[in-house]
Amino acid sequence: MNTDDFRDDEDEDGQFTAAERAAAASRSTWVSVGVNLLLTTGQIAAGLITKSQGLVADGIHSLSDLVADFVVLLANHHSQKDADADHPYGHHRFETAASLALGGLLLAVGLGMLWSAAHKLQAPESIPTVHAAALWVAGGALVAKELLFRYMLSVAKRVKSSMLVANAWHARSDAASSLVVGLGIIGNLAGYPILDPIAALIVGFMVAKMGWSFGWDAMHDLMDRAADDQEVAAIRATLLETPGVAGVHDVRTRKMGDMIVVDAHLEVNADMSVEAGHNIAVEARQRVLQRHRVLNLMTHIDPWRRPDLDHAPLASARSAKA
Numbered sequence: 001m002n003t004d005d006f007r008d009d010e011d012e013d014g015q016f017t018a019a020e021r022a023a024a025a026s027r028s029t030w031v032s033v034g035v036n037l038l039l040t041t042g043q044i045a046a047g048l049i050t051k052s053q054g055l056v057a058d059g060i061h062s063l064s065d066l067v068a069d070f071v072v073l074l075a076n077h078h079s080q081k082d083a084d085a086d087h088p089y090g091h092h093r094f095e096t097a098a099s100l101a102l103g104g105l106l107l108a109v110g111l112g113m114l115w116s117a118a119h120k121l122q123a124p125e126s127i128p129t130v131h132a133a134a135l136w137v138a139g140g141a142l143v144a145k146e147l148l149f150r151y152m153l154s155v156a157k158r159v160k161s162s163m164l165v166a167n168a169w170h171a172r173s174d175a176a177s178s179l180v181v182g183l184g185i186i187g188n189l190a191g192y193p194i195l196d197p198i199a200a201l202i203v204g205f206m207v208a209k210m211g212w213s214f215g216w217d218a219m220h221d222l223m224d225r226a227a228d229d230q231e232v233a234a235i236r237a238t239l240l241e242t243p244g245v246a247g248v249h250d251v252r253t254r255k256m257g258d259m260i261v262v263d264a265h266l267e268v269n270a271d272m273s274v275e276a277g278h279n280i281a282v283e284a285r286q287r288v289l290q291r292h293r294v295l296n297l298m299t300h301i302d303p304w305r306r307p308d309l310d311h312a313p314l315a316s317a318r319s320a321k322a
Contacts, residue, residue, distance in 0.1 A: 025164055028155040029069050032171065035148050036066040039141055039174075050134035052188070053120055053127075054181040054199040057113050058141065061177055061207055064109040068102050095257040096221045099166050103215025110208025117201035127193040130185055138182040145175035160293060166214050173210045177203040224254040231292070235262060238288050244268055244280035246304045259295035262288065270303030277301045 043059030046052075120127065149171040156164035184199025226232065232253055239248045247267035253260050266284060268277045281299040288297050 020159065024155050024159045025161055026073065028152050028164065029073050032148060032152060033066065033069045033073075035144055036062050036069060039144060040066055043137060043141055046134060046137040050131035050137075051128040052130040052134040052181075052185055052196055053117070054184040054196045054203065055130075055134050055138060057117070057200040057203050058138070058174070058177050058181045060109065060113065061174055061203060062141075064105055064207070065171065065174060068105060071098050071101055071105070074098070095161070096218050096255070100215055100218035100222065102166060103211045103213070103218055106207050106211025107215060108211070110204050110206070110211055113200060113204025113207060115204075117197045117204055120197040121194070121201070124194050127188075127197060129193055130188045130196060132189060135182060135185045135189070138178055138185055142175055142178035142182060145171055145178055149175055169210070173206055177206055180206070221255040227253040227255065227260045231260070235260075235288055235292055235294065236264075238291050239264060239266065239284050242266075242280065242284040242287055244272075244276075245284060249302075250300075256295050259293050262294055262297045263300075264297065265300045265302050267302045267304035270305050 039062040040059055043055055043062055045059075047055030047057075047059055149168055152164065152168035152171055156168050180199050180202045184196045184202075187195030187199075227235075232251060235253070236248055236251050239245055239251075245266050245268065248264055249267070250263070250265040252263045266281060268280050278301075281301055285297045285299060288294050
């Protein structure tokens, strides 16, 4: 899952204030906290009682969700702080750092599950037969996690938060893991006890893979990865629609949390005054900030002349500059 996929869905005006995004993130995450707290307690307790390693592994996965929820709450709080002298662009990258931490957490939990399941498979004769009640617990967890995923993803798409998308897909990975655990329990009850730790092994692999994916994406964002081509093209189009802008080139972007910082060169009539060129740049900046998830736009004004007019001196100047 690429965390940029949510951008295809927008609300009617496509704009949300920082306070609205923070409030929506807080509400959805607290719902997740409540669900994961119940699941963690119920799954681990039921897994120990019914002797299901897969159910215990799924409960540990839910516990990692609970920790991840608090990471998201912490990041949501800090990322909304205003810019200061040490952070002139604000604290938006706190969200990216939280996504990186979430990825690392998932990777560690997944590797731990893999080790535990592999150790169990080395002594298959010691694998007990689970109680049928484990299947009911796994089924209930599957339904709860799928509903939680759908709710959290809808909120994440509405407010356009990659951190919430990551957390929502974490919930979906939980739903998938509960399905695998349920199948393992069915196999165990059917007379194949080894299927329960195999289910735990599969869950561990799924969690580790998801953690690697989120961590890798967050690391690239922290290294000033550009926005996707579709969004850059939309920003370029907005700039070109600005009255007085004859051309746009050298548009560069970099991620700043869920926002974007943009640099662009605007071509304006070479015969107009500096003040007029400045006013065009201000208008272009306002249009971009209103229509896109752009935190700041830095513009550079380049002189432009109509191709059908004599502009040899300007051409010479550009060649010398190059």
